Amino acid sequence: xxNSLQGSRILIADDHAMVRLGFRLLLEGAGATVVGEAxxxxxxxxxxxxxxxxxxxxxxSMPGIGGLAALERxxxxxxxxxxxxxxxxxxxxxxxxxxxxxxxxxxxxxxxxDEFLRAVTQVARNQRYLDPELAQAVALAxxxxxxxxxxxxxxxxxAVFMQLAQGRSVNDVAADFFLSPSTxxxxxxxxxxxxxxxxxxxxxLLAMRSGLIEA
Amino acid sequence: xxFLARLNLHTRISLVLTGLAASLLLVLAxxxxxxxxxGIHEEVEAASRVSEQWLSALTVEMQTVPAAALADRVLxxxxxxxxxxxxxxxxxxxxxxxxxxxPPPTYKAGRSAPAWFTGLLAPTFQQRALQVNDLRLxxxxxxxxxxxxxxxxxxxxxxxxLLLLAVLFVTTRMALDRALRPLDQVMQALxxxxxxxxxxxxxxxxxxxxxxxxxxxxxxxxxxxxxxxDNVRLETEREVDAHLQGRLDxxxxxxxxxxxxxxxxxxxxxxxxxxxxxxxxxxxxxxxSHAQSIVAVTGDMQNGVRGILHRLRPPPSSGLAVTLxxxxxxxxxQHENIVLTHRLALGASAIGDDVAQAAxxxxxxxxxxxxxxxxxxxxxxxxxxxAGHLNISLADNGRGYDGQASPQAGSGLGLAxxxxxxxxxGGQLKINNRQGEGFCLVASLPDHSPLAYLEGQP
Numbered sequence: 001x002x003n004s005l006q007g008s009r010i011l012i013a014d015d016h017a018m019v020r021l022g023f024r025l026l027l028e029g030a031g032a033t034v035v036g037e038a039x040x041x042x043x044x045x046x047x048x049x050x051x052x053x054x055x056x057x058x059x060x061s062m063p064g065i066g067g068l069a070a071l072e073r074x075x076x077x078x079x080x081x082x083x084x085x086x087x088x089x090x091x092x093x094x095x096x097x098x099x100x101x102x103x104x105x106x107x108x109x110x111x112x113x114d115e116f117l118r119a120v121t122q123v124a125r126n127q128r129y130l131d132p133e134l135a136q137a138v139a140l141a142x143x144x145x146x147x148x149x150x151x152x153x154x155x156x157x158x159a160v161f162m163q164l165a166q167g168r169s170v171n172d173v174a175a176d177f178f179l180s181p182s183t184x185x186x187x188x189x190x191x192x193x194x195x196x197x198x199x200x201x202x203x204x205l206l207a208m209r210s211g212l213i214e215a
Numbered sequence: 216x217x218f219l220a221r222l223n224l225h226t227r228i229s230l231v232l233t234g235l236a237a238s239l240l241l242v243l244a245x246x247x248x249x250x251x252x253x254g255i256h257e258e259v260e261a262a263s264r265v266s267e268q269w270l271s272a273l274t275v276e277m278q279t280v281p282a283a284a285l286a287d288r289v290l291x292x293x294x295x296x297x298x299x300x301x302x303x304x305x306x307x308x309x310x311x312x313x314x315x316x317x318p319p320p321t322y323k324a325g326r327s328a329p330a331w332f333t334g335l336l337a338p339t340f341q342q343r344a345l346q347v348n349d350l351r352l353x354x355x356x357x358x359x360x361x362x363x364x365x366x367x368x369x370x371x372x373x374x375x376x377l378l379l380l381a382v383l384f385v386t387t388r389m390a391l392d393r394a395l396r397p398l399d400q401v402m403q404a405l406x407x408x409x410x411x412x413x414x415x416x417x418x419x420x421x422x423x424x425x426x427x428x429x430x431x432x433x434x435x436x437x438x439x440x441x442x443x444x445d446n447v448r449l450e451t452e453r454e455v456d457a458h459l460q461g462r463l464d465x466x467x468x469x470x471x472x473x474x475x476x477x478x479x480x481x482x483x484x485x486x487x488x489x490x491x492x493x494x495x496x497x498x499x500x501x502x503x504s505h506a507q508s509i510v511a512v513t514g515d516m517q518n519g520v521r522g523i524l525h526r527l528r529p530p531p532s533s534g535l536a537v538t539l540x541x542x543x544x545x546x547x548x549q550h551e552n553i554v555l556t557h558r559l560a561l562g563a564s565a566i567g568d569d570v571a572q573a574a575x576x577x578x579x580x581x582x583x584x585x586x587x588x589x590x591x592x593x594x595x596x597x598x599x600x601x602a603g604h605l606n607i608s609l610a611d612n613g614r615g616y617d618g619q620a621s622p623q624a625g626s627g628l629g630l631a632x633x634x635x636x637x638x639x640x641g642g643q644l645k646i647n648n649r650q651g652e653g654f655c656l657v658a659s660l661p662d663h664s665p666l667a668y669l670e671g672q673p
Contacts, residue, residue, distance in 0.1 A: 016480040022487025029494035088479055109483045110517045113490020113510060 005032035005117070008124045011053040012037045013044035013070070014086070015062045019109075023057060023116070030117050032124075039063075041070025048074060048081070055124045059109075060087040060094055065176045068097060069159040075102035084123045093150050093212060095134050097158060105129030150206075152194045160187040164200065165207035225395065229388040233380050240376045244369070248336065251368075255361040256338035262300035263356040267343050269299065270354065274347045285348055290315055293352075301361070302354045309349035320360055327359055328366035337362060397425045404432060413440050449545050456541065471527040479520050486513035535571040536561050539578060543596070546582050553585070557596035561605075570605055570660050573636050574598070577644070580633045581609040581656045589613025589654055604642075605662045610655040615648050633658075 010032050014020050017039075024034045035051045038044040040062050048056065056074070060067040067085060074081050084105040085098040095106040104123040107116065108131045115131075122129040130138065153161060163173045170188060174181040197203050222230070273292065280288050286308065293304060298317045306315040327333075340356035397420040407415040413436060417429035489509035496502040536559055547555050566574075578596065585591050591613030599606045634644040637658050647655040 016484060018484030019480055019487065022484045022491060025491030026487050026494065029491050088475060088483075109479075110514070110521070112514060113487055113493070116487070116490070 004121045005030040005124060008032040008055055008120075009035045009051070009053045010055045010057060010120070010124075011035060011044065011047055011051060013039070013041065013056065013058040013062065013067070015039045015059065019059075026113055026117060027057075027120065030120075032120070041065045041067055041073075044070050045073055048078065054082065055120060056081060056083040057120060058083060058085055060085055060089070060098070066159070066162060068094070068101065068155075068162065069177065071098060071101050071103055072155055072159065082123050082126055084119055084129065089212065095130065095138050096151075097155070099128075099130070101155060106134065107131045108133055150195070150212075153191060157187050157191050157194075160184055161191050161195075161203065162207070162212060164188060164191075165203045165212065167200070167204065225388050225391040228391055229384050232387050233384040236383055237376075237380055240380070244372070244376075247372070248369075251365045252336050252338065255336065255358050255365065258361055259301055259338065259340065259356050259358045263302055263340065263343060263354060266299040266302045266304075266354055267345070270345050270352055274345055274352075277347050282348055286314060286350060289347060289350055289352070293317075298357075299354070301357055303357050305353040305355065307351040307353065309351075314350070320357070322360050323363050326363055328362040332366055332369075333359070333362050336365060394422065397422065397429075401425070401428060401432065408436060408439070413443060445549070449548070453541065453545075460537070467527045471524055474520055474524060474527075479517065482513050482516050482520065486510055486517070489513065535566050535574060538571070538575050539598070542575060542579060542582075550586060553592060553594055555594045555596070558598070559596075560599045562600040566605060566662060570640060570662050573640055573642070573660055574605060574607055574658075576636060577607055577633055577656070577658050578609065580630075584630070584656075585609075585611045585613065585654070589615075591653060600662065603662055605660045607658040607660070608655065609657075610653060612653040615652060615654050 005027065008031075010027055012020050012023050012027075012034055014023070014037075020037045020039075024037070027034055032055075035053050036047040038047050041058075042064050044056065044058060047053075058067050058070065062070075065073075067087075071083055071085065074083065079102070081102075083103045084107060085095075085103045086107050086109050087094055088109045098106050104126065105119050105128060107119045107129070111119070111131060111133075119129045119131075150158065150161075159177070160173055163176070164170070170184045171181050173179075174184040177184070191197070191203070195203075195206060197206065273289075277285060277289060286306075289306065293306065293315060296304075296317075298304065298320060304315070304317040305313060308314050328336075337358050340358070343354040343356075345352045345354075397417075400417060404415045404417050416436060417432050419429050420426045486509075489506050493503055493506035493510060496506060539557075539559060543555060543557055547553075582594070585594055589611045591611035593612045595608075595610050597606075597608040597610075630646070637644040637660060640660055642658060642660040644659075645657045647657060
């Protein structure tokens, strides 16, 4: 397994420098080459176009457009991209979204270093990977049919929802996503309609209770 | 009647008193009129008799006078006399010609009492006729002078009576004004209190009844002030509580965010770094085992952080529990003579906001009803959660529900409103009424809001 990543060219996207360093050392120890590090979704997109790595290891929550939106944009131009999404949260909503958007794998950041390497290896082989800790919840959420209200959001709406729920303003979000504020306003309107929310506080509460953001 | 109703109390009482006095005077006037009538009759009758006797005497004297000179003689005697004591005298010749008629009275000449008065009072008299040979002398008793005297007396008395009545009216009204002046003060005080000036007090009036009113009013105002102060104090405490709770929640949020963003990421980094060291030290068992230990310890640390984060999240049902506890505490404070025991088993998972609100409302309404109607000394509140339901049971040891509407205001709406509210959420409200053994309110609210569903997820 140590050499299973031999020759893989990997791009890391995480806003914590120490975390990036740790992952880089782990991956290099396993024989991979870390060709670049980005600290935001936008940076990842730029570096990907420049470096065309074999695998992208990306955190879900980052400044700017965040991991999910970056993933969506990446998959538009690079359907073949192999992306492993990392998250500090333990919910079932984000993994399902990420996998639908085209991520090959999804892993909790709490996972052990070995598990991390196993996940990267799987993705590098173009196989799917889902954190065992999340697998059950995700499977049950899919089976129960009564999908959470969040399931009704489109990908774009969900990305906007995540940003707004964290307390960011419509204008900020519009700037990050290169959208006009009125377009974000329209998304916001649809989000409120679909989730039956009245205000930003309820939005934050729902996101928090869904495990999408921490209290 | 409308006109009377518009008059104020003073005027109405004065009018009634004056009216009574007026009727009394009218009765007196009636009695006086009766007396006057008899008097007039006797007076005129007596005068007529005297005149008749005098004429009879004259008649006897005239027997000797020759017939030719008779008329002249008689007229010569009668003419200078004029009227004979309230009797008009007429002399007729044998052929019925009127020879003489006494002149109209000179006393209060030209005046006469009104016809209705005369008709009411005038006695009836008969003409008295005397025959002196061929001549006929006719005496007509005439009460008109006595009548005008009576009329003048009556007018004078009526004037005095009216004056008396006017004085009576004015005096009564002034006396009542004086006696009831405090009522204005009472009304002003009520108006001021009604508009929220609870510091208004009444002086103690000298009239005992009004004194009692001011005493009662002042007592009421004191209690009102005390109640308002209590409310303000409770409200303030509640605001302080809410403020503190808000600060606490915000602080928790900050701590949670820092734990998550900084500490958890740091641990992830350390874990990855330790993993990298372990990777590179497979040939150095001493170092490798230390690195493995670090990996293991960081795993524990991550679990620890996760546990702390979980604890820092506001417990989902704390909102309802806190609200209920506050409601119960405030209620207990206001009703110290009722022992309130409660057990809230709200569970760990979230309760939908609407269900929580309904639960609070049911408890509040139920407690209010107990105060109003139950005469209870003990109240027991039990809230439990069973699969998908929030159950509320509120029992008291009061007199139960006797099936009759309470005379107290606002009764009858509480239970209906409660049932409606519960039904809207798809729940049930039952009343277990045990006549004489108290009242037991049982509500069951379904608890499956979308948020509760999410909270149920791992």
